[in-house]
Each structure stands twice: as structure tokens, then as C-alpha cells.
Amino acid sequence: MNTPSPRPPAGAHEPARNPGGWRLRMYTVIFEADTRAGRLFDLVLVALILASATVVVLDSVASVHDRHGALLTALEWFFTVAFTVEYIARLVCVRHPLRYARSAFGIIDLVALLPTYIAVFVPGLHALIDVRLLRLLRLFRILKLGAYVTEFGLLGRALVASRRKILVFMVFVLMVVTIMGTLMYVVEGPENGYTSIPVGVYWAITTMTTVGFGDITPKTDLGRVIASTMMLLGWGTLAVPTGIVSAEFTAQRFGRSPTTRTCHECLSEGHLPSARFCRDCGAPLPPWQHDATLADPSTPGQRPG
Template sequence: MADAQTFEHETRARPLWGGPPPGWRARIYRIAFEADTPAGRLFDKVVIAAILLSVCIVFADSIPRLHARWARHFLFAEWGFTALFTAEYALRLVCLRQPWRYAKSFYGIIDLLAVVPTYLALLFPAIHVLIDVRVLRLLRVFRIFKLTAYIAEYQQLAVALVASRRKIAVFLASVVLIVVVLGSLMYVIEGPTHGFTSIPVSIYWAITTMTTVGYGDIIPQTPVGRFVTALMMLLGWGTLAVPTGIVTSEIALQRGRGPESLDRATRGAIGLSPTPPCTACGEVEHLPRARHCHACGARLPRAAEAQPEPTR
């Protein structure tokens, strides 16, 4: 009984960023922050389309030939997108009890960066004296980061990354150790006369060699140094495959077991809620405090309703 009460308490956690006060702001909150409702899904689709189109315009405006021909159209489109994203940002702030918490969050900062450059160019026309406005406008590419909040596959990747974080940390620590050891070894083998002037410079060479970048600014000259270089190149190919294999295997495991098998820390880190499965379609992946299924739109049962009756 205690477990059921604890589970129900966790499923009724406070809404995001303090939640909305009752009334019209609660309706805006359901549209802007709850993607499991029909209005919320439509809102997200409009935002996604606007993000993609605005980023495409930024890319196209950076091409001199297109900029010379369509500069005026790009400007009108940019102001249209800026007005849209400004309204979205204002709606998200106005519907929250604690808007400053959203403003300081990752997506709140991205929302702000998406609209600031256009207003700076308008308020400070002479800003080009300090910085090229076209470079400043590249900040609008940050809009693309907001897509991660709406893509379901991002959640699957987040599950795999969080679940395999310790394995990845061990792997990165091993790579750092190998780079330090081999870099120091090359400093002893080659020495300052061949460009390996210090251990940090040798470690820099080891990193560029192991990652198969190889700028060519430092080249081993001795036979032993070249042998170590060839060994590091072959080792580099293997190091590229290891993290891919770790994450891929974790994705396969999570798909086989389902999100209900994740521990509570992992579920909390990726934003999965402990809500019970949808009674209409059986979907189990729902956002925290979701009231409707994002797959079919049916209302989700409460935790207490989903608990089986105890046998006597």
C-alpha cells in the first residue's frame, strides 16, 4: 500500500517551472508545454516548421548570390519569424507561476538567443562597427536546438546515453591515459629536434594522430617514432568504433526491454514519467505529468487506478 501511495505521489509531481495559475494561463500552458494534447501537438508542429524554415533562410542569406537577389524577402521573412518566436517566448513566460525559472533554463536561453540578434540589428544600426551583423545573426541557428524537445527519437538516444554514461566515462578516461602515455613516449623518442618540444605538444600530436586528423605540423622522423605513429593510427580507428558500439548496444537493449525497465534515476534524467501505460493503445513513454497519451490522445489513468486490486 505504501508503494502505491509513493508511486501516486511521484506521478502527481509539480508541473514544469512552477506550473500555471488557474484560468486562461492554464489553457496556454496546456498548449505550449503539454505536447500530449491535440492543441499542443499542433502548436509543436507549427514551431518545428518555423524553426526549420528560419534556419534555412539564415543559410540561404549567407550565400552572396542569393543575398544580392532576395535580401529584401529574407528580411521580411526574418521579421516574421522573429515576431512568431517572440510571441511564443512571451506566451511561455506569461503562463508560468515562475517564469524566471524557464528564462534561465536551456530552452529559455535558446528562445532568447533566437530573437535577440534581429532586435540588436534594429536598435543598434552601427553595431557593425564592433561586429559584423551577419555573424551576429548566426545566433539564430540556435533555434535548431529546440527541435530536441519535440523529437521522440531524441528521447531514445538520451536513454542510451544516460544508461551508458559510466561505460563512456571509463572509455574516455582510457583514451586520455593512452594519449598521455604515448605522447610522453614520443617526446622521449623524437625529442625537441624533431618538433616534439614539450610533453604537452607531444600530447597534442597524439590527440590529432589518434583521431586521424593529422595536421602534419609535427612529423616523426625516427623509425621507432613512425612505428608508434602507425600503431596510434590503427588504435584511432578502434577508438572511434567503441563509443558507437556502446551506445548502439544500449539502444538495442532499451528497445527490447522498454522504458518501463529503466531505473528511476535514468528516467528522471531523460524526462520519462512513471505514468502507467495507456489503456487504449498500451503506450508507456509519456512526458512528466502527462494527462493524455501522445500516441492516441486518450486520457491516461491515474496511478492509483492502474494499481491492481490486492488479492485476499
Template structure:
């Protein structure tokens, strides 16, 4: 008998390699950790820069604003690009496995945040191949950088990763349902009613099961309407299953001990949630501001 246990997700220190000492260790603590005052300030500044840069991209897409303030938008864009470039280089420098970080999800997002501006400046021929605004739209990927600075985003991503096996099994079941019922609708309705082939019928089954219902293809026979009604009722329960899986996993994770505290003296991670002193150097640990499970102030 086997149990469905989720594999532990490696931390940033394990995945990218935390420096052992020196200025790289302090830089790593500021960039990748948020327990220190400098780390919190770094996160706040980066969050503000990300939001402002995305706002500039959105405002620059308005033709009237682009014609009137296009020069200022370009100046702001280069300021944000230089800021994110410095951040990207600093992340690569302070980890022991920079190539692994560059290939990670956040490493790719960091690259996409700065790449469009440099491509447009270094390769003028791109103007002949495509409108540079299309290239600049890649800057909107900066919004994904927000997920790196909020514990809630990381909690959600870990819950999705831990639930991936259950979700994949559920999606395979949904795929079988739409294939079977889509093929059945192709047999029942036929090309004369818009179900020209099985892929088109499967497309109709997906839109019906997800309760979207574009209405571009509709059943005309009583048997087809019966199948469509069955799929609509089935869609209610189908949409609730993945939500329940992820919610259950998030609840389970919130009940687990939180061990992300960092000693401000020696920068040792993974201190126990209820510890008062560092397990490595013995320095006094700063207390938690709140308890994540109950969201109530911790007794000090």
C-alpha cells in the same frame, strides 16, 4: 559493492513547474507537450519556422543573393524574430519557474535565436565594432531548437546524460594515453623533427589517436614510427568505445516502459503505457499509434 545506476532526469513539469489550472495550464500543454492535437500542430509549425529561418540565414550569407534580395531577407528575419519572441515569452509565462527555464539549455537557445536582431536594431554602435553579419550568425543557433520537438533527440540527450560517468572515465583514460605517448614522442623525436615541446607532441598524439592525421608533424625515426603505428591501431578501438556506451544506454532506455502519455481531459501526465483510462479522472485515453521498442502498430 556499489552499482552504477543513472540518476533519473527530471521532466519539464518537475524542472520548470507545471501550472495547476487555468489558461496557463492549457498553454503549457500546447507548448511543452505533444500528445494533444494542438501540441502536435504547435511543434510542426515551430519546426517549419526553425528550418525556414535557418535557410534564410544561409541564403543571406551569399553575397549575390544578399545584394538582390537583402530587403526581403530582412523582412523575413523580423517575422521569424517576432514569432520566436512570442514563443519565448509564452514559455516564460506558462511555467511556474520562469527564471529556471531562462537559465536552462533550451532557454538560452531561445534567447540566442532572437537576441541578434534586437541588438543590431537597438545598438547601432555595434556596426562600428563589428560587422553586423557576424552578429547575425548567432541566429544559426536556432537549429538547436529542433532538439526540443523530437522524441529521438531527447532520447539521445538522456542517453548521453546517463552515460556521462562512463564517458568521463573513458576520456580520462584517453587523456592519460595522449599525455604519456605525446611526451614519449617528444623525447624520441625532439625539436629537430617538429616536436618542439610537449603540448605540440600531445597535439600530434590527439590527431594520430583520432585517425585524423593532418600530416603537419610526422615522425622521422624508426622508434617514432613504431609509436605512431601503435597509436593508429589503438585509435580504432578508442573511437568505438563511446559509441558502444551510448548505444547500450539508448537500447536500455527503449526497453523501459514509456510513461509520457497525457490525458486530454484533465491533462494529467505520466499515464501508463498500457493504460486505457486516466488514473486521475477516469477518462478514456487515446491509444498509441506505434510501439517505440518494436516500431510496430500496437494491437488495439
């Protein structure tokens, strides 16, 4: 019997570059933070993003713009050129450039560049340069030294896994605030500010979430009893989704060893140090490059970075 050939990873029909050589070294520095060079690259990138956002904020102050407008404009173009070079470098070193360009980070990287170029023709769009702050999500890669970016992904998967439980909980909350809002409308009435059932529901939501704007308050004794019940119920209500997500998060996190190891095919992160194939698309992974391998080169499946 003939053994069926393994299924190619998603996107294998796209033209792929050779992952070796200088492209592999560049990829490791740009997309992974488990080496000194990778951490340094991310730190410099974050510093540039913060500096660029600071320049935009200062340029919005009329007195600063009048005094240092030329300098701020020059700095903004410097940051834009630097980010443009970085974006091109990312496209050059990845195996599937189009796939990266269509990813969440790829779109953010591109949108972070466009306002400066578009502002040449439409000056009002210059303030949109602050979208670069979204790129600070990459800060998770540095501070974690592996952990935070994976924890961030685990939190996302925990939210997805608990979406049905959260939906049921939200439906329950909606029923409670509708009933209590209607009850307050009947008890308090329009003369005390509860002019309609939607207004009563609004009061119930602000009370249950412990916000309590104070624009509508009960005046009768029975209304205050209902309000007190809603406040106490709100404390318990806040704990329910937290427990649901925490349980899923713990289940997702158990037994994982976080890294910034990234698949060249689908760009998913957080693979185990000993993994040989991507857990998402099944593509083979290159050896893990990590600073620790310099001290222990005998570790299997690794090589010095």
C-alpha cells in the same frame, strides 16, 4: 501519532497559476507533442525557424541583399514578431513563468528574439539571429512522437552516470599519449620534426584518434613501429567510451515507455502514460492527453486531447 504532511514540490513558494481551462489546453499544444495539435504546432514552429535561418543566410549574400534587402528585412521582422508571440504564449500557459524563463529552452527562446531588436541599435549583431537554430532541438519532440526527446534525455543521464568511468579512461589515454609522445621525441629527435615532448604528445594524440594530419611523421624504422602500435591502439581506444555509454544508456532505457508528457511544475518531460506524479519534483500530473485516447476513451488516467 500525527502523520507528517507531504513535502511540497520544489518552487511551491512561487505563485502558481491554475493549470486548468484554456491554459491547460494551450500548455498541451505548446509543450507536448502527443496530440495532433501539438505535433502541428511543433511542425509549424520548426518550419518558421528554418525559414528564418534561411532569410538570415540569404541576407548575408551581398548580391541578394542589394536586390531583395527590403523583402528580407520584412520577413525577418515577421519571424521575430511570430517568435515573440510564441514566447509570450509559453510564459502565459506555464504554471511558473519565471522558472521557464530561466530554463535552457527559455533562455534559448529569449536569445533567439533579442538579436533582431538589438540590431536596430547595433546592426552588426544581426547575424546572431542564427542562434534560432538551437531551437531545432525541439524537433526531437516531433520525430519521436514520444521517443526521441526521451531518448535524448536518457543519453544525457547515461553520460552523467558514466562520467567517472569516462574520466578514468581519459586519464589513462592522457598517460599513454604522454609516454608515447616522449618516446617518439627520444627515438626521432628534433631532426625529424619532434622538437619537444609537447610536439610528440600532439603527434600521439592525432595518431591515436586516427586523425593523422601528416604534418609530423616518423622517419626511422623504430618510430614507424611505434606509430603502427599507436594506430592499432587508437582503434581499440575509440571503442571503450562507446561501450561505457552504451551500457549506461541501455540500463537507463530499459522498461520505459516514452511520451512528451511534461510536468507543469519543473517542466521535465518523458513521464510514463500511467504516472500520476512527476518523477523529479513529485508534483501531481494532469491526465495524459493523447490521440490514442480518442479511439479508446476507456483507458484509465487519460482523456481525449
